[in-house]
Amino acid sequence: MIEKAYQTGEKLGLAVWTQDEAGPYQTRPYPGASWQPVGHPAHQPHEYIRNGTAKLLTLFHPATGRVLVKGVLSSANIVLHPWLKAELSTILLALPEKSPLDAETNRQLWKAWQEGLSLAITLPQDLPPLRMLLIWDNLRGHYTSDFVLWLFAHGIMPLYTPLGGSWLNMAESMQRILVKRGLAGQDPGTPDQIISLLEGVANGWNQDPTPFEWGGKRAARRQRSRQRRHALGGSGACTRRPIRHSQNLLQKWRLSCQTTH
DSSP states (O other): OOOHHHTTTTTOOEEEEEEEEEEESSSSSHHHHHHOOOOOOOOOOOOOOOOOEEEEEEEETTTEEEEEEEESOOHHHHHHHHHHHHHHHHHHHOOOOOOOOOOOHHHHHGGGGGTTTTOOOOOSSSOOOOOEEEEOOOGGGGGHHHHHHHHTTTTEEEOOOTTGGGGGGGHHHHHHHHHHHHHOOOOOHHHOOOOOOOOHHHHHHHHHHHOOOOHHEEEEEHHHHHTTOOTTSSOEEEEOOOOOOOOOHHHHHHHHHHOOO
């Protein structure tokens, strides 16, 4: 379902966004390259003072590469939910209006994004036009009834990555890029400095964002490679070429009898 959202969501006129929280990041030296004069590398202290941590709230739009972030000291629901509501409301205002559909057709569009789930979320009786798919992790706080109902009321369908499947969330890839660029080679002394570094690199990224594509050419090559393999019965092994099956013993005996007569 997550793969389907990445591949077809935008083509169907649905905005596909991903959300995640990163951190905590400590006030400590972070190894990495930095801009220094030749022959004068940056030095990192071998001791540091623990002076708190910071986290990063992230909303990512793979189709355009645009990322929205907020540095915080805590990612609890009391912090995360108000920020998400504000950012998602702004995003929805910029989306084109959906043509009205009859109630049953509209409900089927919503239910199509629950096919194959072992435990589907109960949809409200009255549903607005579906406008956005929100992909995020399978955390308890993301199932808060008040917030899920708010998403439904605003035309947003939440899609939860399965347990052990957080790699399906592209926001995690985006966060790794931001953290590496923002903190590598830095020695922040306060959580505010960490927040400033991470938000600053996100602003720089948005000046010329790179769209993300699920799979792409590399995935297509892997798929073609898998199709060229030949599975071996009884195991997960495979070969690159078909195995020439030898004749069984009975056939060999019959052939030997024919040749002797």
